[in-house]
Amino acid sequence: MVHRRTQVAIIGAGPAGLLLGALLARHGIDAVIVEQRSAEYVLSRIRAGVLEQTTVDLLREAGVADRCLKEGLTHEGIELSFDGALHRIDFRALTDKHVTVYGQTEVTHDLMQSRASSNLMTDYEAESVEVSGFDCERPAVRYLKGGVSHELACDFIAGCDGYHGICRASVPTDAISTYEKVYPFGWLGVLADVPPVRHELIYANHDRGFALCSQRSRTRSRYYVQCSLDDQADQWSDEAFWDELRRRLPAEIAEAVTTGPSIEKSIAPLRSFVAEPMRFGRLFLAGDAAHIVPPTGAKGLNLAATDVGYLARGLAEHYLERSSSGLDHYSTRCLSRVWKAERFSWWFTSLMHRFPDAGAFGSRLQQAELAYLVGSRSASSALAENYVGLPL
Ligand SMILES: Cc1cc2nc3c(=O)[nH]c(=O)nc-3n(C[C@H](O)[C@H](O)[C@H](O)COP(=O)(O)OP(=O)(O)OC[C@H]3O[C@@H](n4cnc5c(N)ncnc54)[C@H](O)[C@@H]3O)c2cc1C
Numbered sequence: 001m002v003h004r005r006t007q008v009a010i011i012g013a014g015p016a017g018l019l020l021g022a023l024l025a026r027h028g029i030d031a032v033i034v035e036q037r038s039a040e041y042v043l044s045r046i047r048a049g050v051l052e053q054t055t056v057d058l059l060r061e062a063g064v065a066d067r068c069l070k071e072g073l074t075h076e077g078i079e080l081s082f083d084g085a086l087h088r089i090d091f092r093a094l095t096d097k098h099v100t101v102y103g104q105t106e107v108t109h110d111l112m113q114s115r116a117s118s119n120l121m122t123d124y125e126a127e128s129v130e131v132s133g134f135d136c137e138r139p140a141v142r143y144l145k146g147g148v149s150h151e152l153a154c155d156f157i158a159g160c161d162g163y164h165g166i167c168r169a170s171v172p173t174d175a176i177s178t179y180e181k182v183y184p185f186g187w188l189g190v191l192a193d194v195p196p197v198r199h200e201l202i203y204a205n206h207d208r209g210f211a212l213c214s215q216r217s218r219t220r221s222r223y224y225v226q227c228s229l230d231d232q233a234d235q236w237s238d239e240a241f242w243d244e245l246r247r248r249l250p251a252e253i254a255e256a257v258t259t260g261p262s263i264e265k266s267i268a269p270l271r272s273f274v275a276e277p278m279r280f281g282r283l284f285l286a287g288d289a290a291h292i293v294p295p296t297g298a299k300g301l302n303l304a305a306t307d308v309g310y311l312a313r314g315l316a317e318h319y320l321e322r323s324s325s326g327l328d329h330y331s332t333r334c335l336s337r338v339w340k341a342e343r344f345s346w347w348f349t350s351l352m353h354r355f356p357d358a359g360a361f362g363s364r365l366q367q368a369e370l371a372y373l374v375g376s377r378s379a380s381s382a383l384a385e386n387y388v389g390l391p392l
Pocket of ligand 1: 011012013014017035036037042046047048049050126129160161162163164165267268286287288289295297298299300301302304
């Protein structure tokens with residue numbers, strides 16, 4: 001058995017765990033990350049791509065924003081497509097803010113590089129991870145690595161292990177409440193090394209279903225179409241995907257789409273989920289371990305970043321100022337932000353997608369609401385404010 005001790009044991013090396021580790025290192029707080037997958041596997045996951053300014057500020061605070069600031073694309077608006085036409089929501093004019101397009105894979109890469117160059121410890125490929133003692137003074141993490149048992153004693157455990165992780169599942173059921181909505185469709189996504197069709201993202205409401213023209217860089221595009229939950233990604237040829245995408249876009253945009261071979265194709269189900277509270281004694285849940293939003297509002301990665309922003313501040317106050325205030329308020333502060341993002345993501349999803357039971361009336365209501373949205377400055381401002389996000 002290998003015995004070690006650290007101040008904060010972080011479960012999961014996704015964006016939440018890695019960013020928390022980087023922020024804690026800035027405060028001189030020792031942390032070990034325990035991750036069940038290999039580093040290569042973690043880096044191969046294609047996910048989010050839109051960063052709020054608050055997330056970029058946290059990357060800067062963690063000392064890992066250089067490449068994001070240099071290579072990230074500033075987006076000062078999005079376009080909504082409905083009724084065959086495009087309508088721009090101008091973030092700069094409505095909120096004086098913008099978002100940055102920089103892939104989650106790049107964020108993860110930068111955080112991993114920074115961790116490795118500072119010799120901070122991450123134990124990848126940990127099996128049978130268990131957390132215990134968080135309801136008393138002796139929290140610990142146990143796992144197997146290469147057939148050898150490890151025990152990591154710590155002051156606190158940060159559960160950054162995503163929706164399917166073990167931290168939330170280790171909490172007694174009578175201590176936690178969960179709220180969930182599963183949507184009756186998914187997103188079929190394609191990543192391709194082709195230039196994006198427009199400089200900004202296009203969100204399309206169409207009779208055939210939702211479509212999104214997104215991007216990761218000036219040469220790499222990420223496109224999505226709403227699909228059935230019964231669909232399989234490998235049953236969609238590239239050609240069928242591009243045809244379906246173009247059918248859901250206004251004619252001049254459809255003609256301008258550059259197609260090419262997909263380098264990744266997958267289907268993501270859509271879900272809204274919140275677990276309350278986010279603190280259980282010495283265990284703190286952060287990111288997807290505590291909440292999931294449908295990706296329409298681009299909030300998942302940003303919420304993970306702000307959770308660990310609050311947690312890092314609370315832990316710094318605990319160790320450096322001997323104050324428990326930040327940790328005591330962690331759950332309430334996060335959940336206030338989480339529910340705002342849940343409401344926005346649910347609303348934007350409901351507005352843009354075809355629901356099987358909505359009928360013609362539901363579809364006309366969507367058109368009426370979209371027309372109101374783009375015709376009213378206060379309605380456009382509300383969308384823009386929610387999309388660009390709140391300060392920490
Ligand atoms: C297919 C897909 C597409 C998405 N697209 C978008 C998007 O377009 N925009 C957006 O904002 N968000 C999107 N999201 C959401 C966004 O990617 C997540 O919100 C973000 O990854 C959350 O980061 P996290 O660190 O909390 O969790 P994760 O990224 O899930 O990381 C959790 C980590 O914990 C590890 N882990 C799990 N269990 C254990 C265990 N028992 N022991 C040790 N380690 C464990 C996992 O291997 C993983 O590395 C998408 C998510 C998915 C799944």
